[in-house]
Amino acid sequence: MLRMNDGRDIPALGYGTYQIPDAQAGIIVRRAIDAGYALVDTAAIYGNERGVGDAVKGEDVFVTTKLWNDRHGDAAAALDESLALLGLDAVDLYLIHWPVPEAGGFVDAWNALIDLRAAGKARSIGVSNFLPEHIEAIVEATGVTPAVNQIELHPHFQQREARAFHAEHGIVTQSWSPLGQGDLLADPAIVAIAERHHASAAQVVLAWHLAHDLSAIPKAADEAHMRDNRRATDVALEAHDIEAIDALDREDGRIGPNPRTFGM
Template sequence: MDITLNDGHTIPRLGMGTWQIPDPQAALIVRRGLDLGFRLVDTAAIYGNERGVGDGLKGDDAFVTTKLWNDRHRDAEAALDESLALLGRDAVDLYLIHWPVPAADDYVEAWQALVRLRETGKTRSIGVSNFLPEHLEAIIAATGVTPAVNQIELHPHFQQREARAFHEAHGIVTQSWSPIGQGKDLLADPEIAAIADRHHRSAAQVVLAWHLAHGLSVIPKASSAEHLSDNLAALDLALSEEDITRIDALDRDDGRLGPDPRSM
């Protein structure tokens, strides 16, 4: 199940995130996920596990994403070279600006650098993470290049409808990070639990299937074989329109769990 990006490349709809996976453990976990059937692996310079992720990817042509950290906006070319060296690859499939950091106001310069990096072939596609519509408008106006992906916090308690509408209008794929929130609160939600019971599936599968039903790409983090397999099984779960409507109604004004991009 792939999504076609605005540059003609494709991205798997369901991938594995590696945030908070220590570098010494990353190779084993990535290899485990690939063996189970994942075809997208998401990492970032700030995660400190690119070497381990690269070791787990050796000999595999899976889709690989990494990200430019906040203190490297003026040094993106060198930052990507460092990430590629750790990953053991000549190129990545997707390179993202991790946060806009509007207070520093260097994100347009960083985006210009990513455009050049795509032209050199060191990344096949380019995008951003945690960008708000005003940040997207600024980089598009400066370069004429629209990001292929915006990776944002998105889950049933924080559905980001305004951002998703902007992305759809501009041909940007929305990719959900923290797709099941922080786990306990969302997965214990009575509505989610009831839908899971009706389908004889886990609550996590229901939430991931909701993302997929909305046409989103999603990168849940897991480390155990059990949780990786459980996440992957969301691909064959078809929710009803009623299920989707009920989950849509769980959005909250106070649902954000991570930082606000305006204050980073």
């Protein structure tokens, strides 16, 4: 568990549901919960909140959902819609999905999330894909610091400046796409560490996130991969392992959209 700046705890390792169809989400997310995941991450734009809600019903699971870009001026109604689909009275964490800075609505959206937390519909509030400049803008306007910033983060794109900013402000850094893409899991450094620890490459990468006090939300539709990822908590990396993975950072490592321009 990681402590957020609002005094609540968030599981360090969660389960992401991006691109899981609503019709299959109930079964797949239920398997993730049975495998030991205590955090499930969804979003309005994923279109699978109803299925996720079916899976978490009656379970003691930390649920995150997100406000999409076209609802910055209508966050209260958007969250009500998400809660209805999820079958919940409140979510554990509600995030602004992207800042869309040129649209100019993310500060108003943050004000709305503050009100939603006060109303008890979101126990914690945060942001996703925000750069330090965007966080500074909402804190200056409201005096309220996000509990979490969920950003693309993996060994090829380590976001060190953002992580340092988050640490300075007590913000939990949560990694989306924590396993990266392409050849990352075949990288010789990762493979060598995995062999030494009798672990999979994915477990080693997730253990690296956990060693840096990051929250990670890998997605896996296959039950074997799901359980394999969950066992990353059993992998204890040594300092030289972490340093070897730290050295894999690349200037061209981003695989997702740029928060400065996405959504314009």
